[in-house]
Amino acid sequence: MTTPHPTKRPTDAAHLDDDIDPPRELLTLPWIDVHNHAHTLSWDDRERYALSGCRSMLMLASGYHWTPYKPVAADDIRFLWDDAINRRAAIERNHFFEAKLGLGVHTGVRIEDPDELLAAMDDYCALDEVVAVGETGVVPAGHVEGWALDEQQAVVGAQMELARDHGLPVILHTPNTSTDAKRPYRDGLGVTPGYEKNAGLGTDPVLDGENPALDAVRLDVEAMRDAGLDDERVVASHADRNNTAYLMEQTDCYLSYTIGHSWLVGVDAADVADVIDEYGPDRIMVDTDCANVLRTDPYALKRAIFELYRYGIDVDDIRKVVLENPREVFGFEQE
Template sequence: MPQEYPTRRPTDAESGLEESEAIPPELTSMPWIDVHNHAHTLSWNEREKFAISGCQSMVMMAAAYYWTPYKPVAPEDVRYLWDDALSRLAQIRESHLVDANVGIGIHTGARVENYEELLDVLPDYCELEEVAAVGEIGITEAQHVAGWDLESQKDVTRRQLEIAADHDLPAILHTPADLEDVDFPDRVRGDVPGYELDLSLQQEPVLTSDYPKREAVEIDIDLKDDAGLPDEQLVLSHADTKIAPYVLENTDCYLSFTVSYPWLLGVTPTDVAEVVAEYGPDRILVETDSAGVLRSDVFAFKRTILEMYRMGLDVETIRQVVYENPRDVLN
């Protein structure tokens, strides 16, 4: 029986709308796992947002070229990144009450000299309990400061995938951003808004197709096969709606959507919901990739959870995408 409202004048409550369904309480308490971020490069306050918004576990990628002290990159520069993340891990866990772990790898965003030295010690790092993944690695379209030819990129990526397979670890792979539809202002000072990167130091692309992201993903998948790493242990980061059909229709790899900086990658919670609705939740993940080098929003992960519900996905499906799938990948 409809309620009668004792309001002095008509209100929206009397508009005759059907009674809305109860909001599942799980939406506000649902745990989530971030398989790809650089949270150790964020501020204390930024890291606190992970716990406040429900993050139970995360993998902080110690592999990146932004923070190496020198360019071109030497092995000791990469070791510094690995060791710094490991050194700070215990305090990050204790301060924020999140099960934080690290990903260790050789990023191809800038050429690393004498990378054989790193491949020699990478297996020792992979034995550590704190290391949850090999990453972030994978073929990169163009490098910063020092170019890296494609064959050498293939070699270092394949051998890291072999190490991941040997240690039964997942591999988290960077895939090139598709910036075709991103409208950057024609600035006189500064390059990309929200991104601390000197584009004048970018090198010539080594991928020459009209669709570099697809080209890189195809190479990565071939290298995975050569290395003997099962599909279910490969996570392809920075997914979008354009690459989703190829990956989800032709492989059993996981596809991870970066949601914390849509201003650059163009990926929205609605995009994630639409891909899940079309292909199902089985091999889809969400990540923040939050990093101190660019403007990102940790709360975007929680917003994605809420928006997937608004877009019609049920609680069980959402939980699978944001918690059960990453838990299975990491365990």
């Protein structure tokens, strides 16, 4: 027990354990966000990354969410790539963290002339600021205008081959199995509050088995192996309970858990802690997936650092997950 306090009567403080020694190093532990769309955020949101200790980030410019036209033309995706390239250096100079890019072709909506886009992508992959291909991966159902399964597989496979040829890792978009809503929203609303996407415009599924989200991941792994891309060069983002066992036990890929919008996907620091307990930290990362089209939290990764410790994860393991693993895979700057 602590020494008596000069209080009128004993308080909680008189009964506390003196041996508790909080790890102050967690306050200043640098961290890396391996999947976000921070170039679409406000200046203030990016400053929140800097204020909370972000050392480096990987901004992905591949999402059809930012193109107003459906179907999407190849030039629309080129615009997304060019916009991110144009603004990346200014973001670094404003906020001081290292900002790198991932460029890819997302299959969530059909893209016209994908071969034209893939041919151009070869030159983009040679840029120093581009350190990853993605996000990409087969999706069970698309938005507005779906993409046939064989066409999706061809586009994903071609990107795997480009990554192999350029020595780049791939960020996989793995479909989530969303959490059950406490209560459905009214009919006709057309959106999921918190997500600025016309949710009622989904297309018929191209995968209709018992577990289409996991089937999509299996197809991505098949494409990875067909392309001759090493497992260790693939990071399965949006990992969740539905795909963790398969990815951990049947592949050597890295898994990144998206915690920036837990309200939507149901994954949080407790899930990450459980995976570390079961499989160890060597192939685990976390990301925020922060973007301007949905309710996300730039502080999420910093909060997770504290939460992981509270859940019993060792400081060295936390450091490996939030800093060392991302550096090893993506080649971010060392301290």
